[in-house]
Amino acid sequence: MKIAVCVNHVPDTATKIKVGPDGKKIDTIGVTYIVNPYDEYAIEEGLKLKEKISGTVYVIGLGGDSHKESLKKALAMGADEGILLKTDQDFDSVTVAKLLAEEIKSLGCEVVFTGKQSIDFDNSATGQMISEFLGFNCVSNVVSLTIENGSLEAEREIEGGREVVKTTFPAVITAQKGINEPRYASLKGIMAAKKKVITEKSVAQSTSKTKSLGLRLPAPKNPGRILGSDAEAIKELVKLLREEAKVI
Amino acid sequence: MQNYTGVDYFNMDELLSEDEIMVRDSVRDFVSAEIIPIIEEYNRESKFPHQLISKMAELSLFGITLPQKYGCAGMNSVVYGLAMQELERGDSGIRSFVSVQSSLVMYPIYTFGSEAQKDFWLPKLASGEKIGCFGLTEPDFGSNPGGMITKAEKVDGGYLLNGAKMWITNGTLADIAVVWAKLDGKVKGFLVEKGTKGFTAPEMKGKHSLRASVTSELIFDNVFIPEENLLPNSDGLKSPLMCLNQARYGIAWGVVGSMMACYDSALNYAKSRIQFGKPIAGFQMTQEKLVYFLTEITKAQLLNLQLGRLKDNGKLRFQQVSMAKRNNCEIALTVARMSREILGANGILDEYPVMRHAANLESVKTYEGTHEMHTLIIGEDITGLPAFS
Ligand SMILES: Cc1cc2nc3c(=O)[nH]c(=O)nc-3n(C[C@H](O)[C@H](O)[C@H](O)COP(=O)(O)OP(=O)(O)OC[C@H]3O[C@@H](n4cnc5c(N)ncnc54)[C@H](O)[C@@H]3O)c2cc1C
Numbered sequence: 149m150k151i152a153v154c155v156n157h158v159p160d161t162a163t164k165i166k167v168g169p170d171g172k173k174i175d176t177i178g179v180t181y182i183v184n185p186y187d188e189y190a191i192e193e194g195l196k197l198k199e200k201i202s203g204t205v206y207v208i209g210l211g212g213d214s215h216k217e218s219l220k221k222a223l224a225m226g227a228d229e230g231i232l233l234k235t236d237q238d239f240d241s242v243t244v245a246k247l248l249a250e251e252i253k254s255l256g257c258e259v260v261f262t263g264k265q266s267i268d269f270d271n272s273a274t275g276q277m278i279s280e281f282l283g284f285n286c287v288s289n290v291v292s293l294t295i296e297n298g299s300l301e302a303e304r305e306i307e308g309g310r311e312v313v314k315t316t317f318p319a320v321i322t323a324q325k326g327i328n329e330p331r332y333a334s335l336k337g338i339m340a341a342k343k344k345v346i347t348e349k350s351v352a353q354s355t356s357k358t359k360s361l362g363l364r365l366p367a368p369k370n371p372g373r374i375l376g377s378d379a380e381a382i383k384e385l386v387k388l389l390r391e392e393a394k395v396i
Numbered sequence: 397m398q399n400y401t402g403v404d405y406f407n408m409d410e411l412l413s414e415d416e417i418m419v420r421d422s423v424r425d426f427v428s429a430e431i432i433p434i435i436e437e438y439n440r441e442s443k444f445p446h447q448l449i450s451k452m453a454e455l456s457l458f459g460i461t462l463p464q465k466y467g468c469a470g471m472n473s474v475v476y477g478l479a480m481q482e483l484e485r486g487d488s489g490i491r492s493f494v495s496v497q498s499s500l501v502m503y504p505i506y507t508f509g510s511e512a513q514k515d516f517w518l519p520k521l522a523s524g525e526k527i528g529c530f531g532l533t534e535p536d537f538g539s540n541p542g543g544m545i546t547k548a549e550k551v552d553g554g555y556l557l558n559g560a561k562m563w564i565t566n567g568t569l570a571d572i573a574v575v576w577a578k579l580d581g582k583v584k585g586f587l588v589e590k591g592t593k594g595f596t597a598p599e600m601k602g603k604h605s606l607r608a609s610v611t612s613e614l615i616f617d618n619v620f621i622p623e624e625n626l627l628p629n630s631d632g633l634k635s636p637l638m639c640l641n642q643a644r645y646g647i648a649w650g651v652v653g654s655m656m657a658c659y660d661s662a663l664n665y666a667k668s669r670i671q672f673g674k675p676i677a678g679f680q681m682t683q684e685k686l687v688y689f690l691t692e693i694t695k696a697q698l699l700n701l702q703l704g705r706l707k708d709n710g711k712l713r714f715q716q717v718s719m720a721k722r723n724n725c726e727i728a729l730t731v732a733r734m735s736r737e738i739l740g741a742n743g744i745l746d747e748y749p750v751m752r753h754a755a756n757l758e759s760v761k762t763y764e765g766t767h768e769m770h771t772l773i774i775g776e777d778i779t780g781l782p783a784f785s
Contacts, residue, residue: 162399180401224418333422335456335469338415
């Protein structure tokens with residue numbers, strides 16, 4: 149089976165984000181990039197499926213040259229081939245999904261794993277939209293997946309509980325934390341990845357359906373206040389919680 | 397918990413290859429997720445975390461520089477160094493386990509062993525299915541291993557081994573011991589398998605240091621070693637010293653990991669601990685300590701990288717390894733002790749890693765050649781006058 153995993157390259161969670169000079173993009177100076185954490189679950193799920201039923205795992209990224217770092221990590225974890233849809237443009241989710249879907253279609257993949265969201269723009273939309281473009285079944289936010297005789301049984305995380313869903317191939321699965329424990333890139337895997345190819349493809353002319361007008365950082369938090377250290381302070385605290393913070 | 401991002405004040409990453417960075421980051425994540433959360437408990441109870449063996453093998457951390465045909469990664473010495481650095485950020489005892497398995501067991505089998513010994517043992521040691529130890533030190537011969545008493549005698553079909561080793565890392569755990577003994581007055585290496593009649597390996601108890609690592613005695617009472625378990629290409633004391641040179645190289649890198657852990661702990665603590673109305677990091681004397689840590693870490697990183705490049709280019713001299721081991725262990729111990737000072741009373745608790753690192757580094761400064769012995773090695777190199785024989 150041909151298995152596709154879509155991998156995004158995002159700023160490290162430890163990064164202190166600053167808005168760049170144009171007010172529309174983040175300032176990338178000094179920012180380290182990592183594999184989108186939810187995509188690590190997607191990679192692991194793809195590799196587990198390959199180990200179970202055999203096949204080829206394609207990792208596909210869309211973005212600039214630096215995206216190759218994340219694709220390389222996926223190859224070091226055990227994916228077979230990398231594809232970089234190369235562009236320096238920023239697209240919205242629907243355009244990204246369309247471009248990825250076209251590539252997945254041309255590869256002939258029957259199953260697609262993505263993270264449930266990218267931690268940079270948090271749209272939580274790409275996987276579902278890929279399934280729509282491809283006409284595949286889709287289960288999102290998956291925390292457990294069992295594949296038996298061509299049928300997929302997935303548990304999804306929903307508000308306050310879990311939903312159990314059954315579907316068939318072809319399908320798109322978007323992975324949530326808990327679905328697996330992603331493996332580390334081993335030293336042997338890193339050596340093996342040197343021999344694997346990352347094919348670069350230019351992307352078709354596309355225009356986004358939405359346009360980002362600007363980025364804004366949240367207002368800085370007010371500093372804490374110490375009201376006192378005896379029982380008197382409690383009265384004041386309750387008053388402030390009620391009147392100033394308006395939380396009780 | 398936030399990802400640990402390391403110390404790189406001089407943009408050293410620019411001097412590393414993509415693979416080297418990838419390995420470092422992978423081992424770093426492994427240490428953050430699998431070692432740091434459990435290590436205090438194992439250290440407190442003086443237990444080795446056995447469950448890490450298969451995980452470390454999966455990462456291919458055993459015998460990193462040995463060929464792939466034996467199931468190893470076949471990577472360079474800089475990668476080996478970086479992996480040791482990251483492991484020791486977790487704990488010196490865990491790094492010791494990997495150092496011994498790789499540099500003191502797999503390396504001698506690879507370098508002095510027969511084809512059959514290599515084919516049989518190396519894949520099993522790489523996969524963690526078998527554990528090894530290295531027996532050189534004896535109760536009465538530490539810095540002066542050439543005086544060893546343990547001896548082998550030729551008998552029909554093999555050798556009879558008699559004597560005792562002490563301070564042997566992994567000894568009680570080991571399936572295979574690489575033991576150095578005198579045969580007709582000349583030091584030779586022997587593979588002694590667990591369970592061989594007359595061979596016991598009791599654990600040494602009561603350590604205040606390297607508590608998450610097993611240290612043992614090895615006792616040989618008329619142990620029969622078959623001919624095929626002699627390391628055929630071992631040749632005198634220089635053979636075990638070649639092994640130690642590999643391991644010392646890894647220690648020079650490893651202790652930088654301890655320094656990084658202590659610096660991280662001290663810096664975070666200093667920024668959040670308020671005394672006299674401000675964070676203690678705002679006091680000049682604390683800043684001086686923190687700046688000293690960062691400067692020494694940066695110097696040691698640069699020293700190690702050049703050491704690794706020399707090793708990979710085949711230009712390394714053992715005296716250079718002595719200098720790096722000597723300097724970095726001494727500084728790491730100072731950094732750990734000064735970090736403890738910054739943490740005040742909290743520094744003695746195992747809620748923080750600094751006291752554990754400080755205690756561990758006491759062993760690391762002594763084993764693989766004491767600070768003094770490395771001084772004498774370099775001293776002889778520059779003066780031409782040996783201060784010991
Ligand atoms: C936790 C731990 C694990 C170990 N693991 C192993 C292992 O796996 N395998 C193994 O073979 N060994 C192992 N060792 C042993 C270690 O290598 C020795 O402890 C070390 O070589 C020093 O020997 P010693 O302790 O007998 O000290 P000694 O040689 O007795 O030295 C005592 C002191 O005298 C000084 N001294 C000695 N000679 C001179 C001199 N000529 N000039 C100046 N000063 C001198 C030393 O520097 C030291 O300060 C381990 C030790 C420890 C603590």
